[in-house]
Amino acid sequence: MKFLTAALAFLTFCSTAYAGERQPIATFDWAVTETLSMLDIGPLGVTQLETYNEWADNGLIAYDAIELGFGPMPNLELMSHLNPALIIGGLTPLNEKLSHIAPTENISLFPITGDPWQAVHDFTLALAARLGHQKDAKRLILESEQQLARLNHKLSADQAPLLIIQFRDDRHVWIYGENSLFQGILDQLGLTNAWNKPTNHVGVSTVSIDELPAIEGRLVVLKSPHYTASIGDRLNRGGLWQALLRVRGGKTVYLPVNYWTLGGLPSAMRFAETLVETLEDT
Template structure:
């Protein structure tokens, strides 16, 4: 799945622009003669397509980018890190990928998740499918993300690189936990705005909660969400967070301008006592291990700036 689910992706407000080069790419692929493979089957897939941002993140940090990705044209808008190579082909939306283009690309393997599983019957007629799901009922996302890194390491023949990345990630979180020590007394409220009257609150169980737990920080929102890790609430419900340290990963300028004219918003303790809340740089809300690391960095950067 792509980063923002359920518009089924409600946060993707602007729809999906069709890349101008897609038709030309497809035409060239269909016009070119296919070369039949000869000899023994490939031991490892080398042409992998992904319908999910988090799985693509994992391939990138393992040094083996996918050749094609659903919603690739919106990577910089919703994910940003790690950078996506410019030559990765866009497959259209994750819930309705361009099957004709995918067939022309002739992938060795297509990566899916539970969220995009409805596309598998069509895809499986043209390529093997591997379903690797991070966001699902039971458990929390970060341990599942670690396991997908290991599984992709096995698929790609990069087991040692996968284990080295995960070991380095453990060291990274340990260092971040030390940075977080001065901020452990104040609960943190993580928001993502849908409109001037409604927000997502990142909650348990979710990747953001996993990150807060790794940092030893408190979540100001004690209610639970569902397995994507958020609850959708009205503005008035945010009063439950009290005088938390609030920050947002998504607050477009028009929403921010409206909020700053709202008596209700201005009366909320975390806004009244602390001023306008910081808006974090782009970070994948429903990403993999690289997204968890980026969340940790951005949260700590915001806290340190406020304390300076």
């Protein structure tokens, strides 16, 4: 694919960004952390870093950052020992304890209100402004929008509305709606989201797979690590899922997941590139 040349250039920058400036920042938010790495800022410590890298498998977060433990219950003793200069993340219940370690700031993308792409834009600039990297952020946003315009031109004008789902288990899915990270990308690519019902604070609805045949739109199944490791085989062996696919008719798209579904600009761009490549090939 010709567009992959530009895509790889953008992703190569993102993947190598953490090799630059290391700052004494601890973060509890993966959208924050991957955005910092994109801005050439390597955070000192990250909660559940191993989980993120296992899920996203994209090198957008520095592997040599220190693991700070489980997000809701971080290792406060370790954090005190590391003595960060700043803690970033939406952990309001913990802020009182964390404030004894370092200044805390709640810079978060979620919940998204209003236009999702604008929310990603504003979040990226707000984080960059806090750390004096506004110029880099503006450049990267511009490069992202140029790449999205190129990807848009790769798609045919008759694309069906997309129903983007992620399996929780073999009977329930999350469907991504209008206040999700993915909605901003669909808008930029000129694609329609088939799901317009209420969602939770991160833009997803939980639905039984029995309900899927009645929902219009082309089915896009996110092949997350959870799907690949434990759900996909069960679905392929089970008659219910196969029957539901036959009832729906048309082609189902299986989309590789090499991004974090609740991430920031780096994950949004990786989703866009993977989606367009997959739609072109099906």
